[in-house]
Amino acid sequence: MSWIDIGHIDDVPLRGARLVRTEVGCVAIFRTDAAEVFAASNTCPHKRGPLSEGIVHGQKVTCPLHNWVFDLNTGEAQGADEGRIDTYPVRLEGGRILLDGTAVSRRSAA
Amino acid sequence: MAKKLIVIGAGMASGRLLEHLLEADPGAYDITLFNAEPRGNYNRIMLSPVLSGEKSFAEIVTHDDDWYGTNRVTCRFGERVMSVDTARKVVVGEKGEVAYDKLVFGTGSSAFIIPCPGHDLPGVVAFRDLEDTTAMTEAAARPGAKAVVIGGGLLGLEAAAALRLRGMEVTVLHIASHLMERQLDPAAGYLLKKDLEKRGITVMLEASTQEIKGDGRVESVLLADGTELPCDIVCMAVGIRPAVKLAQDSGIACGRAIKVDAQMRTETPDVFAVGECVEFEGALFGLVAPLYDQAKVLAKTLLGQEETFAMRELSTKLKVTGCDLFSAGDFADGPGREDIVYRDPARGIYKRLVIEADRLIGAVMYGDTADGNWFFGLIKDGTDISEMRETLIFGPSYQGGASADPLSAVAALPPEAEICGCNGVCKGDIVAAIAGGATDLGAIKATTKASASCGTCTGLVEQVLSVTLGDDFVLPTAQPVCGCTELTHEDVRRLIKAQALKSQEAVWQELGWKTRNGCHVCRPAVNFYLLADWPLDYTDDPQSRFVNERNHANIQKDGTYSVMPRMWGGMTTPQELIAIAQAAEKYGATVKVTGGQRIDLLGVRKEDLPAIWHDLNEAGMVSGHAYTKGLRTVKTCVGSDWCRFGTQDSTGLGIKLEKKLWGSWTPHKVKLGVSGCPRNCAEATCKDVGIICVDSGYQIGVAGAAGMDVKETERLVDVPTENEAIEWTTAFVQLYREHARYLDRPYKWVAKVGLDWVKEVLSDDAERRALVARFDVSQSVYQTDPWAERAEPEAARRFQPLADLTLRAAE
Numbered sequence: 047m048s049w050i051d052i053g054h055i056d057d058v059p060l061r062g063a064r065l066v067r068t069e070v071g072c073v074a075i076f077r078t079d080a081a082e083v084f085a086a087s088n089t090c091p092h093k094r095g096p097l098s099e100g101i102v103h104g105q106k107v108t109c110p111l112h113n114w115v116f117d118l119n120t121g122e123a124q125g126a127d128e129g130r131i132d133t134y135p136v137r138l139e140g141g142r143i144l145l146d147g148t149a150v151s152r153r154s155a156a
Numbered sequence: 157m158a159k160k161l162i163v164i165g166a167g168m169a170s171g172r173l174l175e176h177l178l179e180a181d182p183g184a185y186d187i188t189l190f191n192a193e194p195r196g197n198y199n200r201i202m203l204s205p206v207l208s209g210e211k212s213f214a215e216i217v218t219h220d221d222d223w224y225g226t227n228r229v230t231c232r233f234g235e236r237v238m239s240v241d242t243a244r245k246v247v248v249g250e251k252g253e254v255a256y257d258k259l260v261f262g263t264g265s266s267a268f269i270i271p272c273p274g275h276d277l278p279g280v281v282a283f284r285d286l287e288d289t290t291a292m293t294e295a296a297a298r299p300g301a302k303a304v305v306i307g308g309g310l311l312g313l314e315a316a317a318a319l320r321l322r323g324m325e326v327t328v329l330h331i332a333s334h335l336m337e338r339q340l341d342p343a344a345g346y347l348l349k350k351d352l353e354k355r356g357i358t359v360m361l362e363a364s365t366q367e368i369k370g371d372g373r374v375e376s377v378l379l380a381d382g383t384e385l386p387c388d389i390v391c392m393a394v395g396i397r398p399a400v401k402l403a404q405d406s407g408i409a410c411g412r413a414i415k416v417d418a419q420m421r422t423e424t425p426d427v428f429a430v431g432e433c434v435e436f437e438g439a440l441f442g443l444v445a446p447l448y449d450q451a452k453v454l455a456k457t458l459l460g461q462e463e464t465f466a467m468r469e470l471s472t473k474l475k476v477t478g479c480d481l482f483s484a485g486d487f488a489d490g491p492g493r494e495d496i497v498y499r500d501p502a503r504g505i506y507k508r509l510v511i512e513a514d515r516l517i518g519a520v521m522y523g524d525t526a527d528g529n530w531f532f533g534l535i536k537d538g539t540d541i542s543e544m545r546e547t548l549i550f551g552p553s554y555q556g557g558a559s560a561d562p563l564s565a566v567a568a569l570p571p572e573a574e575i576c577g578c579n580g581v582c583k584g585d586i587v588a589a590i591a592g593g594a595t596d597l598g599a600i601k602a603t604t605k606a607s608a609s610c611g612t613c614t615g616l617v618e619q620v621l622s623v624t625l626g627d628d629f630v631l632p633t634a635q636p637v638c639g640c641t642e643l644t645h646e647d648v649r650r651l652i653k654a655q656a657l658k659s660q661e662a663v664w665q666e667l668g669w670k671t672r673n674g675c676h677v678c679r680p681a682v683n684f685y686l687l688a689d690w691p692l693d694y695t696d697d698p699q700s701r702f703v704n705e706r707n708h709a710n711i712q713k714d715g716t717y718s719v720m721p722r723m724w725g726g727m728t729t730p731q732e733l734i735a736i737a738q739a740a741e742k743y744g745a746t747v748k749v750t751g752g753q754r755i756d757l758l759g760v761r762k763e764d765l766p767a768i769w770h771d772l773n774e775a776g777m778v779s780g781h782a783y784t785k786g787l788r789t790v791k792t793c794v795g796s797d798w799c800r801f802g803t804q805d806s807t808g809l810g811i812k813l814e815k816k817l818w819g820s821w822t823p824h825k826v827k828l829g830v831s832g833c834p835r836n837c838a839e840a841t842c843k844d845v846g847i848i849c850v851d852s853g854y855q856i857g858v859a860g861a862a863g864m865d866v867k868e869t870e871r872l873v874d875v876p877t878e879n880e881a882i883e884w885t886t887a888f889v890q891l892y893r894e895h896a897r898y899l900d901r902p903y904k905w906v907a908k909v910g911l912d913w914v915k916e917v918l919s920d921d922a923e924r925r926a927l928v929a930r931f932d933v934s935q936s937v938y939q940t941d942p943w944a945e946r947a948e949p950e951a952a953r954r955f956q957p958l959a960d961l962t963l964r965a966a967e
Contacts, residue, residue, distance in 0.1 A: 052959035061673065061699040064958035075958060096715050099703040101676040108676035110703040110711060115676070126579075126605045150961060 047135065049144040055083065056141070063098035063107070068150035073134060074098035075143060076118055078105050084118035085136035085145055091129035159257035161185035161458070162247050164237050164402070169431030169447040170262030171197035171219055176455030178227050184459060187229045188254055190247070193285060194234030196224060200285070201444060207289050208318035240406035242424050258426050258458060261403055261414055265396040265432040265442075270306065273367045279374030280390045283315045288391075295389035296322035303327070304377045304387040306365055308335040310472065312393035313352070317479070319391070320357050327385055328352070329363040329377070331394075339472045339483040343499075343506050344522040351479050351504070396442060398433045411435045418464045420454040430454045436465065443470055471532045480521075482528035485535040486510065487518030498549045507549055514542040526572035527551035567623045575616050581606035583620055590624045597621070598635060638677035640669050645681060645897035652685050658693045660686065660700070674700075681898035684785070687821060688893045691934040696821070704783035707955075708942040709765055718758040719745070719768055721777035722818065725792045725810035725830075726753030735775030743768050752789030752827065754780055766952030769943035778941040781818065785899075787889075788827045790814040791839065795832035795849070804849035806832035809878055813885055819939035820931070823896040823905070826889060841869050844902040845885050854881040858888055858914070859906035867903055870911050872918070887918050887927040894930075 058064045058077040065088060066073045072088035074097050084105065088098050095111030106124065108115050115124040121133040135146035161177075163170050166189050174187065189196075197219040205211040224231050232249055239248045246253045267282030269275050279295070281288045292315070295301055301324050305316040308330025320326045328335075334345030335352075349359045364380040368390055376386045398413035409415045409423040413435035420428050430450045432441055441447055449465060456463035471484035487510045498507040503523060509531065510518035515538050519531040530552045534541060541548055553569065569575075571584025581604045589603040600606055600617055607614045621629045636642050643651070648667065657663050663682050664673060674682060683700035698706045709717035721736065736755055740747050743764050745757035760768055769779070781787060792810030796802035810830040817826075829840030830847045840846030842862035846869045848855040853876035857869025872888065875881050888902075891914065896905035906914060918924050945951060 050959075050961065052961070057954075057958055059699055059954070061697075064954070067957050067960040067962050069962055072957075093713070094715070096703075096711075099707070099711065101679060101702070102699065103675045103679060104672045106675075111713070113676060126603060145959075145961075147961065 047149075048147040049137070050147040051142050052145050053143055054141055055081065055138060055143055058083065058143070061102045063100075063102060065098050066145065066150075070132075070150050072096075072098075073145070073150055074107075075136065075145070076102055076107055078102055078118065081138055083136055083138060083143055085134040086116070086118055086121055087131040087133075089131070090114055090116075091123075091131060092127070097131065158183055158186045160188070160255060161258045161260070162188045162190070162254060162256040163260045163262055164190045164247065165262035165264055165431070165433075166191035166193070166195075166197045166219075166231075166233070167262055167264045167431055168197065168200055168218075168444060169264075169451050170260065172448050172451035173260065173262070173430055173454050174219075174227070174229065176452055177458060180455060180459055182227070185258070187227075188247075188256075189224070189229050189231050189233075190235060190237050190249060191231070191233045192236050195286070196220065196231065196233060198286075203283065203286070203289050204314035204318050206286075207283075207292055207315060208321040209293075210321075213286060213289075237402060240402065240408075240427075242406060242408070242427060245426065256426075258428065260454065260458075261408070261422070261427070261429040261433055262431050263399040263402060263433045265398045267392060268395040268397050269392050270365060270394060272365055274369055274374070275392075277368055277370045277374050278372070279370065279388065280368060280392065283311055283391055283393050284396075292319060292389060292391060293322070296324045298388060300325070301389070302385075302387040303389050303391060304329060304385050305391045305393060306377075307393035307395070308332070308359065308361070309338065309393065309395070310336060312391070313348075313479075315391050315393055316357050317352070317355070320355055325358075326356075327358040327360060327387075329360050329365060329379070331362065331364060333361055335359065335361075336481075339520075340481065340522075341487055341508060341520050343508070344481060344483070344520050347504055347506055347522045348479060348481060396432065398435070398440060400433055403429070403433070411438070413440055418453070418466070419457040420450055420465060421457065428454055428457065436467070439467060443472070445470060469532070469536050471528065480523055480525045482521040482525035483519065484528070484532045485516070485518035487520050493517070496545075496549045509549055511541065511545075514540050514545075516541050516548075526570060575620060576604075576606035579605040586617060586620045587624055590621065595621070595625060595629065598639070602639060637681060638675055640671045640674050640678050641667060643667060648682065649685050649689075649895070649897070652682075652689055658686065658690045660697065684821060684823060684898050687938075688823075688934070691937050696938070705785070707762065707765065708769075708779055708783065708946060709760070710783045712758065714759075716759045716761055717765060718756050718782070719760050719765070719772070720750070720754055720756045720780040720782035721772050722780040722814070723754045724814050725790055725807050727807060727811065728755075732775060732777060735772060735777070739768050739771045742771070750782075752782075753791050754782070754789060756782070762955055766947045766955055770947040773941070773944050773947060778818075779943045784821065785824050786819070786821045786826065787814070787817040788825050790817075790828040790830060791843070792830045793832045793837035795830075799832055799837075801835060802832035802849070803851050804832060804854070804878075806830040806838065806847075806849050809847065809849070809854075809881060810838075812878070812882060816882060816886060817889060819941075820889070820893070820935060821938060822889065822893050823898050824901045826892075826902065828885070842866065843869065845869075845888060847881055847885070852876065854878070856881060856884055856888075859903040859911065861901060861903045863901075865903070870906070872911070872915060883924065883928055884918060886931050887924040888914070890927040890931040890934075891917060893934075894927075 052066055058075055060077055063074045063076045073085055074088040076084045088096055090097055090109040092114050093111055095109040097107050097109055099110045100107045105118050106115050114127045116131055121131040123129040134149045137144050199216045199218050202216040206213055235250045237247055237249050246255050267284045281291045296319055303319045303324045303326045305312045305328045308328050316326045316328045334342045335348050352359055366380045367378040369376045369378055374390050376384050378384050400410050400413050403414045404410050414422055414429040414433050416422055416429050416434050416436055420430055422429055431447050453463045453465040469485055492512055494511045496509040505523035508520045516534045521528055569583045573583045575581055575583050585604045586600055586606055589600055594600050594603050607617045637645055651667055655666055657666055679700040683697050686694040687696050703711050709719050711717055740757050743760050746759050748756040750756050790810040790813050792807045795806035796804055813828055826844045828845045829838040829843040831838040831840040832849050834848055840848055842860040846857045846860055855874050856872045858872045860869035861867040873884055892902050
């Protein structure tokens, strides 16, 4: 693992998300609570909806295009839908968001 | 003493033969089973799901060691049969001779390998057995691996789809001009190709393989036209050949395969054959149904009973998840043959029936194969279809006259009948969900998604509930908001007011929400109720809004946005048009004139939104709120200023109404229209509020609709002055804001509360003015241009990515 500082927690709106461009595509950083973040693929497997624009609730996000709901812990689609999004290791350190650079580099994706 | 039976080949046909034999008379024979593959019988048809990873090999084994043991079948697996001496009645295996009284050839077939240069390189496989499957699975495990599948028939396409599911780049080469030409006509072949391409499979038709190249291993496939396709594995699925060498060498009469009669006897006494190695009346067999028939016949023959094998019609289905195709019978064109064709290109559905002399002789279906078995039955039975010819293509549910009782129609629907078009949910899914414990609409929505999108099928879903549950289903009078609460929208609104709940947290706590902070269904509703009831105490939460209302632009299907500035009453100026044109050019937008008398700029990237808003703001324009549950447009005609029929200044009134109402949040979108005379050029009579100007004043209509439902407005009141028209309109909108449930347009809300009640409230002068006053308070907070706020540098920053790690790599 190689932790990369990608920004401050307050740069991400509470119950919202921001994007990080990476070699494996756009990764969304979700802030589900005051000090709780998740990192996952921004792309819904259904019709490629941008998940960072979805409504964040609990530890889940709802795709803005067709309301698929994903658990941010596992990346699994909820309910009747079948699919999953990639999730990436992310952690907080003194208000800074650290993303695992290895997980989002091209070599690990390949 | 039992006679000795030897079966050569443990395949699907001989496996079925043993089952019939042992079931009818377990003691009739001492059975010895030879198999060159080092294992017993498995369901070869299911190798496709094994290849794709959807099933494991263990799941497709039909006869395991236990089965052979229990039935006292002597297994000689992994042992080749060297020769058969029909004179001495012995079979010579690699490990010795075995004598027989009766002998069955079940040697099956082997894959046909195109004898082009390189066909014997490692990495060239067929798709016949577990070894082939394993070789392909191993190749697919390498990241970025490429596969070329030669052959676009049933087997090749199943292999291609499975390899694609494994993540390989897959190209299918097919020699004919459409896929599965033996089972499909060109139209269905085209639809199938399109569906496969959608999954990322490349299909090359009329592609002739010239050479397979590679140094010690497959590296590429060279086509006759010079195209070279790099690949890691080549799967040849161009056809099968009966495996008859052993039979020929043993002096058994063969044509293209082992010749048998209708009792499955070869021309040599006490020697029989079954399965793909058989030729009967000149025909060969590849699909499983006739093989099973043969097995049944041979079992009877071996037990000395009468039975006759006859060929019958065959139907085909492709086992590729999501590609729904069915074909049966003979569907070639010919003299005296007629077609009935049904096409629905938007849904990718194609059905073709071939009729000859009032009999159905062939059927090809793609996209919707629900009625396939019914058609197949008509073909097999040779039913006279002249009576039902007109409705034949619509399937069995349309035969025998229309039913008057809607419930009986729903009851008659087959399980495959689609109930929810948005989410592709069939009746069977819903019935299964009911069997699984779902007894109301909410539970059906949660488990199947039926009626969870546009909702127009809600009634149907309830009918399925009613038909399935009978008296146990009572139409629920009130639906909870969502799974987060037991309360209805009406309950929540009432309690927010009654308990003076002024924050989301207060709602979650006081009303006992089951989730941490709601979900995408309830949170936008609660956010609206709070801001509508407590405009000065509660602050709108953008994170509880749908993306469009949060980003103040309409998200499009490709993730870009559309931007639409307000044009008050549909009026604009040359300066505004110049600014719009410049912005469109600068940000590469597509320009569309909308039905609401404005101009839409489509295809703007999220990062560019603050900048384009800034430019439009500079020219004096504000957000048109074309994305909100709020005031959209006020459509007007040119009115008395220009029109010779105009009775009042309809444009002026429209502009005044728009300036009064813009920026307010409402339960759903609100559209207005003002027409200058009863000719109604502004189409005001299908708006949420529509005003028709007449000589004596203004006729205010409300609760119109022109969307999923179409409905004319109902007259609220006639007023003599413009100011009164504005006051009544504003009061109506505020009443709607205070009482309607989230996502009910005014026409739905009025239908629930009744127009009489609305009239009664608004006719009270004091109440009407109080409503307007409350509206004005709300507007003091919310009537601001969201674009101007978000074009500020600090806010604009949030429209950019948080970080760009691709730059780091470039360094």
